[in-house]
Amino acid sequence: MKVKGLQIKNFTAFEESHINFCDGINIFIGANSTGKTLLLKLIYFVLKSGEDWHKNSSNHLRESELLLSYLMQIFKPDNDEIGRLIMSKKESEKSRIILSYDNSELAFEINKKDPLGVREGVIKWYKESLPKTPSCIFIPSREILSMYEGFIQAYDKRELSFDKTYYDLCKSLGAGRLKNPDPSNAEMIRVFEDILGGKVVLKGNRFYVESKEELLEAHLLAEGHRKLAMLVQLIANGSIEKDTILLWDEPEANLNPKLITEIAGALIELSSLGIQIFLTTHDYLLSGELSRYAEYPVESKTPPIRFFAFSRTGSHEPVTVQSGDTLADIKDNPILDEFAAHYDRERASFYSEFGKSQGSDA
Amino acid sequence: MNKEIVIENQKFIFGEDWTVIYYDEEKGFKKLKDTVDGTKDVDIIALDNQQRLFLMEITDLRGHGIQNREKIRTGEMVLEIAQKVRDTIPSLISANIHSPIIDKWKPFIKALINREEPIRVIFWLEEDRHIPPPQEKRRKNEKNIFMDNLKRKLKWLTSRVLVVDQGTYEKCIPEIQVYNISHDK
Numbered sequence: 148m149k150v151k152g153l154q155i156k157n158f159t160a161f162e163e164s165h166i167n168f169c170d171g172i173n174i175f176i177g178a179n180s181t182g183k184t185l186l187l188k189l190i191y192f193v194l195k196s197g198e199d200w201h202k203n204s205s206n207h208l209r210e211s212e213l214l215l216s217y218l219m220q221i222f223k224p225d226n227d228e229i230g231r232l233i234m235s236k237k238e239s240e241k242s243r244i245i246l247s248y249d250n251s252e253l254a255f256e257i258n259k260k261d262p263l264g265v266r267e268g269v270i271k272w273y274k275e276s277l278p279k280t281p282s283c284i285f286i287p288s289r290e291i292l293s294m295y296e297g298f299i300q301a302y303d304k305r306e307l308s309f310d311k312t313y314y315d316l317c318k319s320l321g322a323g324r325l326k327n328p329d330p331s332n333a334e335m336i337r338v339f340e341d342i343l344g345g346k347v348v349l350k351g352n353r354f355y356v357e358s359k360e361e362l363l364e365a366h367l368l369a370e371g372h373r374k375l376a377m378l379v380q381l382i383a384n385g386s387i388e389k390d391t392i393l394l395w396d397e398p399e400a401n402l403n404p405k406l407i408t409e410i411a412g413a414l415i416e417l418s419s420l421g422i423q424i425f426l427t428t429h430d431y432l433l434s435g436e437l438s439r440y441a442e443y444p445v446e447s448k449t450p451p452i453r454f455f456a457f458s459r460t461g462s463h464e465p466v467t468v469q470s471g472d473t474l475a476d477i478k479d480n481p482i483l484d485e486f487a488a489h490y491d492r493e494r495a496s497f498y499s500e501f502g503k504s505q506g507s508d509a
Numbered sequence: 510m511n512k513e514i515v516i517e518n519q520k521f522i523f524g525e526d527w528t529v530i531y532y533d534e535e536k537g538f539k540k541l542k543d544t545v546d547g548t549k550d551v552d553i554i555a556l557d558n559q560q561r562l563f564l565m566e567i568t569d570l571r572g573h574g575i576q577n578r579e580k581i582r583t584g585e586m587v588l589e590i591a592q593k594v595r596d597t598i599p600s601l602i603s604a605n606i607h608s609p610i611i612d613k614w615k616p617f618i619k620a621l622i623n624r625e626e627p628i629r630v631i632f633w634l635e636e637d638r639h640i641p642p643p644q645e646k647r648r649k650n651e652k653n654i655f656m657d658n659l660k661r662k663l664k665w666l667t668s669r670v671l672v673v674d675q676g677t678y679e680k681c682i683p684e685i686q687v688y689n690i691s692h693d694k
Contacts, residue, residue, distance in 0.1 A: 474647075475647060483647060486646075487653070489653060490649045490677075493653065493656065494671060497669060501682045501683065
């Protein structure tokens with residue numbers, strides 16, 4: 148099951164957007180505060196709601212209660228004010244979200260206030276029942292292997308500033324490894340564990356990398372390696388498998404360039420196994436590597452790849468999204484713009500010693 | 510009087526106060542090249558009116574772009590230019606020692622050892638200009654990466670390294686004008 152598209156009206160920074168995704172890797176680029184992570188979380192919110200509703204169909208929550216609870220836990224608006232997620236200032240305006248996948252769709256409205264005075268009534272479901280959605284994993288930009296110990300218990304008992312994506316990921320990480328992983332997954336695990344220098348293991352309530360020589364606590368690993376170990380654990384325990392939808396916020400954070408190249412290769416591998424991927428990035432190398440795969444596709448190996456550039460003309464202006472099959476198709480690419488501007492500044496510095504300074508022409 | 514040099518389809522016009530050497534056949538300058546196999550020099554050696562030393566290498570990627578692009582990709586071209594810059598330094602010393610014109614090379618040697626004014630290295634890398642804006646930015650970025658790599662190879666000599674072409678030069682050193690003679694008549 149693949150996510151095909153998303154229609155958003157009046158949600159956070161999005162006024163009116165219709166976005167069509169590809170079945171392979173969808174890459175969101177854009178400056179800060181242009182809604183990339185929000186969109187990633189929105190997809191996660193919708194998918195996770197459908198997934199958990201069917202997984203826990205006997206639970207005590209009504210669908211709208213579950214949706215409201217997830218909305219609050221994932222987006223964490225101040226004082227649980229749902230109106231903060233709606234773009235328009237008008238009380239009567241609503242947000243409308245339609246996520247389509249394969250031949251089905253999941254559509255709902257969010258109101259600032261429920262006319263009947265029932266809190267969960269702010270979310271109105273279009274269909275009679277919440278449809279089943281594909282399973283999904285959200286990896287936030289920060290690694291959480293080192294904070295795994297005690298996190299789930301703390302989240303269950305106390306108010307924490309971490310959103311639900313961290314909690315859900317911790318739960319996924321805690322699952323035991325599969326006895327017989329798919330051979331392609333096993334190969335990927337082997338490659339990454341070679342880089343890590345050992346096998347990722349969960350002992351008690353802590354993660355380690357175990358080699359012949361030592362058992363190294365996750366806390367003592369470089370942060371980039373912790374991230375890689377996290378990915379290994381999720382593949383090894385089947386949380387990421389065929390038909391999973393993987394949403395990854397800034398995979399490049401704290402990774403060195405060599406690891407970024409490995410991650411780009413892993414994303415291609417994962418996607419070719421049937422995993423649909425959505426990721427945000429600010430990284431030139433990661434986006435460039437993925438664009439290279441798109442520009443030089445290997446038949447039957449390279450998955451579909453699509454780039455989405457998010458931009459807005461001011462901090463209160465709506466987000467616009469343009470898409471392309473390679474980075475070169477994107478007119479406003481802030482990563483490339485900034486690198487090109489760096490080249491301009493470099494030239495300007497050189498020229499400034501000859502009595503003539505030059506402005507940026509990026 | 511201005512000095513004009515045509516090289517790789519580019520016409521360089523230097524201001525009248527500049528001292529410019531291009532492919533000097535003088536024995537003194539060629540001595541190193543004749544003695545040590547594999548020695549190569551940069552295309553242009555110049556001094557501006559403030560006696561600042563410029564070493565310039567020019568390559569036109571148009572026409573034989575594929576081979577040169579491969580050389581750029583593998584890092585061979587960065588190394589080649591760095592070696593040319595390196596070899597130009599002893600060639601200048603050799604020229605100063607052996608030149609029949611006693612003072613001809615003195616200002617270059619003076620500029621070479623002047624700690625107040627760093628040596629400027631310019632690599633003119635001409636490419637097709639008529640490309641859409643996104644590719645243009647990408648190309649700028651490639652130049653940026655090339656410039657960083659060249660800087661690393663030349664850090665023993667200078668940090669003033671520029672990689673440029675017609676599209677990005679924009680006559681920003683007022684006393685050096687450059688025209689693309691295959692397009693700009």
